[in-house]
Amino acid sequence: MRATSRRSTSGQSASFLSRPVPPGIVAAALLLLPLVGCVSRYNPVLSDRAVMPGYSAAEVRGLAGRTIKVEVYGNPFSVAPEAFAGQVAANMNQSDAAPAHFAAHPSGASAEPYRVVWNFAPPRQSIAPNEICRMTSAPPGGGMPIDVYAAFCQGRDALSSVRGGIYYSDTQNSVEFLVLVDAMTAQLFPINAQGLRRSGDARLGKPMSHPF
Numbered sequence: 001m002r003a004t005s006r007r008s009t010s011g012q013s014a015s016f017l018s019r020p021v022p023p024g025i026v027a028a029a030l031l032l033l034p035l036v037g038c039v040s041r042y043n044p045v046l047s048d049r050a051v052m053p054g055y056s057a058a059e060v061r062g063l064a065g066r067t068i069k070v071e072v073y074g075n076p077f078s079v080a081p082e083a084f085a086g087q088v089a090a091n092m093n094q095s096d097a098a099p100a101h102f103a104a105h106p107s108g109a110s111a112e113p114y115r116v117v118w119n120f121a122p123p124r125q126s127i128a129p130n131e132i133c134r135m136t137s138a139p140p141g142g143g144m145p146i147d148v149y150a151a152f153c154q155g156r157d158a159l160s161s162v163r164g165g166i167y168y169s170d171t172q173n174s175v176e177f178l179v180l181v182d183a184m185t186a187q188l189f190p191i192n193a194q195g196l197r198r199s200g201d202a203r204l205g206k207p208m209s210h211p212f
Helices: 012-017 023-035 037-042 057-061 081-092 129-133 175-188
Strands: 045-051 067-073 101-103 114-119 146-154 157-166
Touching: 045 175, 067 081, 081 101, 081 175, 114 129, 129 146, 129 157, 146 175, 157 175
Parallel strands: 067 101, 067 114
Antiparallel strands: 045 157, 114 146, 146 157
């Protein structure tokens, strides 16, 4: 079980908003959502999955127990940006996909040069995974429906990336949003990364020019 002492460093309100959700809630949500027809429109839609040549499942396993910094750009909810970033990191910690700990504001040394970057205000056109890793700012934007890109980065280059979306979520604590973050985190850290890989400079949604 992951430690429950994680908290944001952005103050009392951020600490409250980024409080980890019990893993059982996410697991229950994953089981119940397909059974409720009226909620089917909230199921996350994943696309543009990409794994780059530098990705290594063994290297990911080597990050066990280390802290990976999470950077969040854009914000679809009416909460402080730092609090929202802490919530995204806390939600990622409920996933079993990666053995590492995720933090928007690491209290100690992070596992540099590794990072996870989320862009909740992406352009309408497709973007290259490396562009996500090289972000320094984004419009505050967001809103519904939620459209988001995420990339697992090593320095300025992407190791894996995915695009996701949901039609609606009341808050950053809603089941729909928790399931979205969980599903995208799993795609960023695939256990079996065999098969074709693509260049991090190739735009998502575009056909690969050649296999690696």
